[in-house]
Amino acid sequence: MDSGDAVLVIVVAVALAFDFTNGFHDTANVVATSISTRAVPPRAAVAFAAVLNFVGAFVSLEVAATVAKDVVRADAVTPTIIFAGLIGAIAWNLVTWYYGLPASSSHALIGGVVGAVFAAAGAGAVLGDGLLGKVIVPAIVAPILAFVVAGTAITGAYNIVGRLRPGPTASGFRLGQLASGGVLALAHGTNDAQKTMGVILLALIAHGSIPDAAEPQVPFWVVVSAATAIALGTYSGGWRIIKTMGSRIHKMDSAQGFAAQGAGAVVILAASHSGYPLSTTHVISGGVMGAGAAKRLSAVRWGVAGNIVVAWVLTLPAAALIGAATFGLTYLFGAGAAGPLVVTVLIAVLTAAALVRRSRQLSLAGEAEAAAEAPS
């Protein structure tokens, strides 16, 4: 194995780790609505979402093709550049997780890769038209679309079932959420798993492992490994949610849950079919807010909406900056595997330190809360 092969192995491993964290992070978005309306028991919801995320990754490969062909020039990319882009995305996800900002893993991934390519090969290697037309404009349109679709759908639903007895009506929509939650998990797999596939495909093209670089096909092992990583991440993320979620999430009725999940699923599926790599987090949030706003404007946590806008504006440039800086750092070590290895160890140490510090903070906050509630 030469140093080029070693870098490729590191890139694939880091990409799959990113995919795992993507599933881990997004479990809440996919299953929260079903759990909050008591449509599905938490354990079943998480297992169901993990399986359908896996299946969804096989449904379409349009998004992978967009990431591999339409965002940066494939002939200007090297595995080290892809590595730097991935680290940009992971580092930004870590920062936003630490500060509780609802950032998009997808935007971070694309921003990281664009930043690293820009630093390594200049502005000419970034496909501005593809970035604007296939990433930025759809990213603005999709959450607003999900908001409008969910709002319109729940208004229609209330007009149809508004005079029925509430008990059986709620039970009916809870049954429906089995399907809408399932399709949402499937949709999540069609869009999010493919971004990792696209990045691995780019690294394989740069390494010379793909024979037809002009019309690259995603190798089957890439599809299977990306699908497995996101499904395992979804399943692992679920246990944390089962323990901590419950009462924290916004309560909605089962009809709203059905409309929100349906709107999120249909927007993500339609976008995946056209090859648009969306932020599934923002689309699902748009659907939940639309379903809430149609019933009562004050039911929507507009502060969360504001945080999403802030995260949206910051993510692409911030991940791009970190991706560019990471490329600069690896460049200091030459073209071999030393740079990626050093950076991987560095990011692993930083991640562990952030996890320890955050868990200490949460533990202290919990103790303070318990002390405040204890009778004096």
Place this chain on the structure above:
Amino acid sequence: MIRPLAAEVVDWGSLLEVIVVSLVGGVGVTAAFSLAVLGAVRSVDSARERRPVAAGVFGAVAIAALAGCLAAIVYGIAIMVSK
């Protein structure tokens, strides 16, 4: 005439297709499922009130609406898989 950059680089036809499909699919499936719930609840109520014709009609509405929902989901996934 200078056209805005977005007009040049965005495939508005494709984006419009996403918008139309999302609106029709999202609103249509929720409306169809709401009709299925309406039909099912009214059918049970009618049967309890010993009105068999109404129970049958509402039951048929529920089944037809549910079949519409399932058909829409299967059709959507089939289109994605076939591309």
